[in-house]
Amino acid sequence: MITSALRLGGVLASGETPTAGEANDALSTLNQMLSSWSNDNLLVFQKVRDEFTLTANDGDYSWGTTAGAGNFTTARPVEVISAAIELQGTDPQEVQIKILTTREWAEISLKGTTSTIPMAVYFDGAYPNLGVKIWPIPTAAENIVFESLKPFSVLTLNTDISFPPGWEKSLRYNLWIDLAPEYGRPVDSTIMQQAMETKAAVKRKNLQTPVLQMELPVESGKNSFDWRTGE
Numbered sequence: 465m466i467t468s469a470l471r472l473g474g475v476l477a478s479g480e481t482p483t484a485g486e487a488n489d490a491l492s493t494l495n496q497m498l499s500s501w502s503n504d505n506l507l508v509f510q511k512v513r514d515e516f517t518l519t520a521n522d523g524d525y526s527w528g529t530t531a532g533a534g535n536f537t538t539a540r541p542v543e544v545i546s547a548a549i550e551l552q553g554t555d556p557q558e559v560q561i562k563i564l565t566t567r568e569w570a571e572i573s574l575k576g577t578t579s580t581i582p583m584a585v586y587f588d589g590a591y592p593n594l595g596v597k598i599w600p601i602p603t604a605a606e607n608i609v610f611e612s613l614k615p616f617s618v619l620t621l622n623t624d625i626s627f628p629p630g631w632e633k634s635l636r637y638n639l640w641i642d643l644a645p646e647y648g649r650p651v652d653s654t655i656m657q658q659a660m661e662t663k664a665a666v667k668r669k670n671l672q673t674p675v676l677q678m679e680l681p682v683e684s685g686k687n688s689f690d691w692r693t694g695e
Contacts, residue, residue, distance in 0.1 A: 465625065465632075466490040469639040473649055487621055493642050494635075495618055502542050502615035506667035509628055511545060514538055514610045521578065523601035528593030540594050541612035547585045550607035558609060561585055569597065578603050630669070634662035 466487055470476045475486075482490065501507045516525075516536045527536035548558040562584040564572075569586040579600035585608075588595035598608070619625060627635070637659035644651050 465635060465639065466494065466621075468636050469643060472636060472655065473640045473644055473647065475643075475647055475649070489646065490639070490643055491619065491621055493646070494639055497639060497642050498616040498619070502613075504667075505543065505613060506670045507663075508542065508613040508616075509666075509670050510614070511611050512541075512614050514612065515550065516608050516610075518582075518598065518602050518604075518606055518608055520603055520605045521601060523582075523598040525596040525598070526590075526593040527587075527596050531593045535593075536596065539614045540592060541610070542615050544587060544610050544612045546611045548609045549582055549602075550609050551581070552606065563587070564599075569599075572599060575599065576601065580604050581606070582608075628666075628669070630662060630665055634659070634666050637662060 467476060467481055470482055470486070470490065471478065471480075476482060514536065518525075519534060522534075525535050526532070527538070528540040529537065531537045544563060546560065547563055548560045550556055550558050559581065561582055564584050564586040566586075568584075575597075577600040580603050582598045582600055582602050584599045586597040586599065588597070617623075637655055640655065641651050641659050
């Protein structure tokens with residue numbers, strides 16, 4: 465990928481390879497680019513499901529690769545899309561719980577309230593381990609399930625990378641745009657256009673159209689709603 469990007473920009477000729485210094489500098493730029501892309505929901509193509517077992521009478525956890533025993537030890541999410549409590553039994557079922565904003569969490573005066581089934585979760589944004597508050601504090605060791613977006617992995621020069629169709633060209637063209645200033649090279653308008661178009665194509669594939677929902681007024685003897693009059 466690095467060799468291809470440098471060849472695209474005219475730094476390398478066909479068959480040439482970058483020096484060790486050039487390769488490591490470009491690798492650093494590539495990882496910075498992917499780290500930045502991790503913050504763009506439309507570029508993160510995989511939604512990851514994580515399932516953890518809660519500890520009875522404990523509502524305070526941390527989430528990250530160094531979170532430690534009793535916490536959630538997987539990669540810290542960039543964004544949590546949904547949360548649910550998985551009720552155990554002969555027919556386990558998932559009950560969705562609310563993800564609270566900072567203001568909603570602050571407005572809860574009795575944060576020590578307990579319940580058999582939590583109703584909400586709050587993420588404090590801490591780094592490197594994300595703070596997780598479960599409310600009410602669960603009195604049973606149920607499972608909690610999260611769907612989240614995770615950051616792209618940090619690459620090495622020997623990493624075999626695997627991305628969905630269309631990503632290879634987008635990475636190549638956008639990597640060269642990030643590298644060009646380091647080599648004092650102008651970016652060709654055609655390359656810039658290709659970088660923008662391939663990145664946009666990747667985003668379109670990840671776009672999920674929201675479903676419009678509307679609560680219709682209920683009126684006895686009437687089974688239709690006229691959007692023009694509101695009646």
